[in-house]
Amino acid sequence: MKSGDISYLTKEGIKNTVANRLMTIASVGVLVACMVVIGLAILISENGDRAIKNLEKENVVMAYMKDYSWAQYGEHDKPLKTGTNGEIDASEYLIHNDEEAQDVCKNIEKIDNVQKVEFISSEDGLKGLTKDMFADQEQYFSSFLNEKHGNPLSCAAKVTMENMEDFDKTLEKIQKIDGIDVIRSQADSAKKIVAIKNAVKIAGAWIVAILMIISLVIVSNTIRITMYNRKLEISIMKAVGATNSFVRLPFIVEGVTIGIISAIISEGLLYVCYRIVSERLVEILGNSIIPYSDVALPLLGIFAGIGIVSGIIGSSIMISKYLRKEGSEFAAI
């Protein structure tokens, strides 16, 4: 096909898109919805990946000890242990003071794959907690606890591991040390994020597949309406010797134009939504949120790809079907 033909047919296709504007808007709307959902799934997945990587970088676990402070509250399934005078029976607990806790830390340090162990006393733990959670009300929070029950926190060992690959084995070893009560690691958070990411991926794939089919149907219908509107032109084209490619191209251009418009709108819409959401999330999650600029181009590429492919497939299906049947009957339209 000559470049002049392509230019002429491209203009015709764009003219059709404008002339058939209501159906174009409907198609663009559905395609945009489809693309935004795809974009969201990608963004959630990418952010999930980054969060997991960040968690993995922070290869630190907190090993809380069975210390005296817990006696004031009792364990979950045991009654508070008290002596005959009502005072707490400290003998029931393995860690009675900071020295004993430091010994536990030394035992942890002996484990392979443990890089560093930092002792956090229950007082330091409370200070840190009140600072993190109640920065403006530290004074009131501390006094409230002191008045009621005293410090509820156990002392803990902050353990840094060398290699995350042996994470689970190292945890088991720490857990077996006498005096260790519970271990809190970010592995739980990582598992939750992985689960959410996988759920988003699976749900996203289904939603995307369904929306892609819907968008193909919508684009096909738009093209079908254009085609029937241009039945006269097609009959004349066929009568004067136009090839099927020549007849087909303006419709494909129309489908692709719809796809490209949808891609641009989706990119803009997703940028605005992501910016609003990420501004809120940055306050909670810090800088682990991926900046939109990092994903803008790949997303635009994906959207343009989806738009172009659905435009080509949607229009080709319909025009080929038409040309096989009515398209050849130009003498009596």
Added chain:
Amino acid sequence: MIESEINMSESNIENSVTAPEKPVIEFKGVSKRYANGTHALEDVNITINKGEFVFVVGSSGAGKSTFMKLIMREERANTGIIRVNGFNLTKMKRKQVPMLRRTMGIIFQDFRLIPKMSVYDNVAFAMHVVGAPNRRIRKEVINALNAVGLGDKKNSMPNELSGGEQQRVGIARALVNNPDLIIADEPTGNVDPNMSFDIVSMLKSINEMGTTVLMVTHDHELVREFKQRVIMLDSGRIIADNVAGGDEE
């Protein structure tokens, strides 16, 4: 893309229509039966040579439309051989049909002008479709419009023209690609009698310049007036084929 689609094999171009003695249209034992069982044409044998002006007449259901559709390769014959402008339509592949149609100009009863296009654009459209360069389009469209006497109305829209003028635009569109054969499907069906005479006169003038014209009509007055070859169809068979100047019946 167009060129590759049209990639015709030599076997399908049995001859190019240059020699006057060569037939432009040739039917040999052609029958056409539709899927619903209708026998539209039965054992039709006919030859139309280059430069002839032929009227095709017959009542409704006589097979005129099928006859034209077979020539334009809109339908395929069940049996027999059809040759048009050097193409063997019996062997012709679907993708070669556009090249056949480029050798003919078709005039419709209902004009088939695109309402949103000007007179000029309607005619130019037929050239764009076959990939003609813009410079040639500008020249040929003006020539064709002048030939039908509508040079001064090139910027008019179809709805601003009378029925006769619209049909003249249709003729200009059929002429603009310099076809070897003009097929006119009741071109006077939607115009008044005076204009009908003008239109057939115009087709006759085109014919006198060497183009073969095949015209389907119900207008017996015109047939009598112009005294050309008349092929009469009835129930799918040719019941009369009178040479030019002969009586219609």
